[in-house]
Amino acid sequence: MKKSPLAPDTIVELPEISGVILGTAATHMKYKNRDDLLLVLFPEGATVAGVLTKSKCSSAPVDQCKANLKSGKMAKALLVNAGNSNAFTGQAGIDAMTSNIDLVCKIASCVLDEVYVASTGVIGELLKAELINKKLEEGIKVEKDNWQQASDAILTTDTFPKLSTKQAKIGDKLVTINGFAKGSGMIAPDMATMLGFIFTDAALDQAVLQALLSSENDKSFNSITVDSDMSTSDTVLAFATGKNDKICDVRDPILDDFKEKLSELMLDLSHQIVRDGEGATKFITIKVSGAENDGSAKKIAMSIANSPLVKTAIAGEDANWGRIVMAVGKAGERANRDALMITIGNQKVTDRGMRVNGYDEDLCTQHFQGNEIDIKVDVGVGEGEATVWTCDLTHDYISINADYRS
Amino acid sequence: MKKSPLAPDTIVELPEISGVILGTAATHMKYKNRDDLLLVLFPEGATVAGVLTKSKCSSAPVDQCKANLKSGKMAKALLVNAGNSNAFTGQAGIDAMTSNIDLVCKIASCVLDEVYVASTGVIGELLKAELINKKLEEGIKVEKDNWQQASDAILTTDTFPKLSTKQAKIGDKLVTINGFAKGSGMIAPDMATMLGFIFTDAALDQAVLQALLSSENDKSFNSITVDSDMSTSDTVLAFATGKNDKICDVRDPILDDFKEKLSELMLDLSHQIVRDGEGATKFITIKVSGAENDGSAKKIAMSIANSPLVKTAIAGEDANWGRIVMAVGKAGERANRDALMITIGNQKVTDRGMRVNGYDEDLCTQHFQGNEIDIKVDVGVGEGEATVWTCDLTHDYISINADYRS
Numbered sequence: 001m002k003k004s005p006l007a008p009d010t011i012v013e014l015p016e017i018s019g020v021i022l023g024t025a026a027t028h029m030k031y032k033n034r035d036d037l038l039l040v041l042f043p044e045g046a047t048v049a050g051v052l053t054k055s056k057c058s059s060a061p062v063d064q065c066k067a068n069l070k071s072g073k074m075a076k077a078l079l080v081n082a083g084n085s086n087a088f089t090g091q092a093g094i095d096a097m098t099s100n101i102d103l104v105c106k107i108a109s110c111v112l113d114e115v116y117v118a119s120t121g122v123i124g125e126l127l128k129a130e131l132i133n134k135k136l137e138e139g140i141k142v143e144k145d146n147w148q149q150a151s152d153a154i155l156t157t158d159t160f161p162k163l164s165t166k167q168a169k170i171g172d173k174l175v176t177i178n179g180f181a182k183g184s185g186m187i188a189p190d191m192a193t194m195l196g197f198i199f200t201d202a203a204l205d206q207a208v209l210q211a212l213l214s215s216e217n218d219k220s221f222n223s224i225t226v227d228s229d230m231s232t233s234d235t236v237l238a239f240a241t242g243k244n245d246k247i248c249d250v251r252d253p254i255l256d257d258f259k260e261k262l263s264e265l266m267l268d269l270s271h272q273i274v275r276d277g278e279g280a281t282k283f284i285t286i287k288v289s290g291a292e293n294d295g296s297a298k299k300i301a302m303s304i305a306n307s308p309l310v311k312t313a314i315a316g317e318d319a320n321w322g323r324i325v326m327a328v329g330k331a332g333e334r335a336n337r338d339a340l341m342i343t344i345g346n347q348k349v350t351d352r353g354m355r356v357n358g359y360d361e362d363l364c365t366q367h368f369q370g371n372e373i374d375i376k377v378d379v380g381v382g383e384g385e386a387t388v389w390t391c392d393l394t395h396d397y398i399s400i401n402a403d404y405r406s
Numbered sequence: 407m408k409k410s411p412l413a414p415d416t417i418v419e420l421p422e423i424s425g426v427i428l429g430t431a432a433t434h435m436k437y438k439n440r441d442d443l444l445l446v447l448f449p450e451g452a453t454v455a456g457v458l459t460k461s462k463c464s465s466a467p468v469d470q471c472k473a474n475l476k477s478g479k480m481a482k483a484l485l486v487n488a489g490n491s492n493a494f495t496g497q498a499g500i501d502a503m504t505s506n507i508d509l510v511c512k513i514a515s516c517v518l519d520e521v522y523v524a525s526t527g528v529i530g531e532l533l534k535a536e537l538i539n540k541k542l543e544e545g546i547k548v549e550k551d552n553w554q555q556a557s558d559a560i561l562t563t564d565t566f567p568k569l570s571t572k573q574a575k576i577g578d579k580l581v582t583i584n585g586f587a588k589g590s591g592m593i594a595p596d597m598a599t600m601l602g603f604i605f606t607d608a609a610l611d612q613a614v615l616q617a618l619l620s621s622e623n624d625k626s627f628n629s630i631t632v633d634s635d636m637s638t639s640d641t642v643l644a645f646a647t648g649k650n651d652k653i654c655d656v657r658d659p660i661l662d663d664f665k666e667k668l669s670e671l672m673l674d675l676s677h678q679i680v681r682d683g684e685g686a687t688k689f690i691t692i693k694v695s696g697a698e699n700d701g702s703a704k705k706i707a708m709s710i711a712n713s714p715l716v717k718t719a720i721a722g723e724d725a726n727w728g729r730i731v732m733a734v735g736k737a738g739e740r741a742n743r744d745a746l747m748i749t750i751g752n753q754k755v756t757d758r759g760m761r762v763n764g765y766d767e768d769l770c771t772q773h774f775q776g777n778e779i780d781i782k783v784d785v786g787v788g789e790g791e792a793t794v795w796t797c798d799l800t801h802d803y804i805s806i807n808a809d810y811r812s
Binding site for chain 2: 355
């Protein structure tokens with residue numbers, strides 16, 4: 001598969017994080033010439049937080065993570081495989097997963113609810129647990145600096161790995177935040193994205209880590225869409241390995257810089273997922289303002305971002321902004337047609353319910369010919385605001401998805 | 407544009423309806439070599455009912471029809487143009503439309519709120535009213551048997567005209583119902599479809615006609631989707647020209663046969679719209695049962711019907727039924743994953759939350775290789791049922807919409 005034209009020029013290198021060791025292996029379950037299994041160990045344990053799919057058909061690993069998070073225990077290990085999502089596989093799927101977890105428990109000297117699991121790939125096919133167990137029995141070499149291999153091992157239709165790292169100050173201590181994620185289709189996360197993993201050596205109480213993750217998640221992973229299809233497996237997990245003087249109040253101002261850097265890292269990863277959206281050639285930012293409230297603004301922004309007619313117009317570099325009007329209209333949220341203001345790039349296109357005088361279509365077309373598309377819509381009824389990110393809908397999306405399994 | 411492979415073999419001929427005369431003309435506003443303007447006159451007046459788009463950015467003609475319907479007056483004329491939707495054109499758009507209506511009033515010897523208007527085409531461009539007025543001034547020849555020309559004149563990206571006719575008994579009287587409609591993109595009607603017109607010589611009170619139209623509309627036009635994008639211009643109008651002994655109670659059993667035939671006609675037209683969905687190669691029927699209630703069943707069915715991943719899998723004739731599970735999961739409605747039963751064609755694929763033993767993928771693939779795809783899903787929580795219709799998502803949809811205006 002050819003690399004997305006929106007891919008970053010270089011792959012960022014992630015530093016070590018104290019208390020995190022990683023290793024990968026090739027099970028050959030679906031992919032023939034690459035690693036598809038990731039094992040992360042936290043020998044001293046890690047505080048863990050998670051946001052998981054709201055799908056009513058969530059996968060066995062998602063259910064397992066949800067149960068683990070309720071236990072409130074430290075995490076000792078994370079096991080991820082790519083190519084089979086172990087979703088909609090019933091009791092047999094749970095049994096398969098549990099046989100993998102049992103082996104990880106032996107390796108990590110821990111118990112079942114200290115092991116986190118994530119699977120991504122085809123839905124409805126039974127996980128070949130024995131292929132994973134074989135690799136676990138042979139032994140997977142886990143090291144401090146395997147971040148690049150780790151992020152490669154979880155990819156499916158992705159065309160580039162998605163990595164990010166930040167340093168943040170907590171008081172006078174400098175801590176690191178590392179993260180990696182995968183896309184690239186079935187991306188319309190509600191609570192989380194396909195798979196995203198975040199690691200930090202900060203010392204954070206579980207409630208604090210969960211609050212930070214949930215709040216930033218709404219503005220990052222939950223604000224992107226590739227194709228409006230929410231996965232059965234969406235999972236973002238955050239692990240914090242710091243042990244001494246854990247911060248227990250999410251409002252403590254000592255966290256200000258950490259919050260900012262975590263927010264930057266999560267935005268970075270979620271934007272990389274959009275930039276690697278299946279078939280994507282344009283990165284589209286949609287800002288909606290003037291809505292009844294922020295939730296309403298987000299629904300309108302998502303209505304624009306998920307409209308196949310808006311996405312194909314942008315793919316075709318056709319300044320058919322009437323389709324944005326259509327998408328505002330169909331969102332079902334309050335909007336004042338006769339005050340609607342649409343800006344494309346730097347040009348105001350409409351005002352007071354119709355095209356502005358002196359509108360220059362060539363300027364819009366030029367903007368659509370670029371890679372980075374900016375659309376702003378003010379719906380004229382209140383103060384609500386939201387920004388979401390998406391990509392265009394192209395022939396390659398059809399090609400990739402009309403024949404994904406073969 | 408090549409004809410849809412799902413087009414009917416023959417075009418049905420519509421009989422005359424007493425009290426309805428039709429004529430067409432070529433304004434050359436957008437299309438060069440075809441008629442794009444339709445004038446229908448009801449010299450003796452017609453009872454009228456309508457269902458119109460719920461879009462918050464509805465077009466000037468939609469607003470006009472809504473206002474007319476409130477007046478409760480008989481309809482004297484219907485004016486339709488194709489190529490420009492007169493949507494999001496502000497006061498200038500209203501003025502343009504009104505100048506057309508004024509001329510129709512002279513032709514039909516009537517007043518403004520007796521003239522119904524519908525426009526379809528590009529959003530946001532000012533309607534060139536003078537091109538329409540020129541044709542109205544030159545005179546449009548209206549006749550009783552112009553049904554085929556009438557239905558041709560309202561098409562845009564359609565590849566075949568959509569006509570239907572039924573005869574129904576009301577007591578010992580035989581009445582006729584004629585209808586025609588257009589698609590083909592921006593089809594996810596909520597209250598109505600792009601444009602549909604129904605004519606009958608039955609004698610019906612306005613409230614009765616409206617009740618019949620609204621109720622059947624929910625199960626026909628409002629149960630189809632091509633691309634999930636609701637139009638600013640969706641309009642279905644029904645006109646009844648019968649004068650004597652008007653039926654005033656919608657529950658009157660004398661209407662039983664008429665209801666049945668109206669239902670058949672509306673289903674026929676709405677299915678033709680799906681069969682001419684942009685780029686369509688497969689006609690897909692999705693039946694959901696076992697939902698909490700009928701509304702919930704419809705939401706789940708629409709979640710499947712609008713999923714780009716389900717639609718591309720069918721386009722690619724890939725039996726990737728896991729994507730149906732995904733679409734049930736993302737619908738947000740109650741569903742019991744562990745009781746989910748999916749049937750494709752005649753084969754039961756899943757039961758009790760996983761693939762059935764002895765599942766034969768070749769059978770599914772063979773079914774997907776056909777033109778008529780049947781998917782049944784029981785979500786295992788209640789008695790709610792719904793059926794919706796859609797088409798697949800293909801390269802041609804992208805081609806048509808990435809460059810629609812040029």
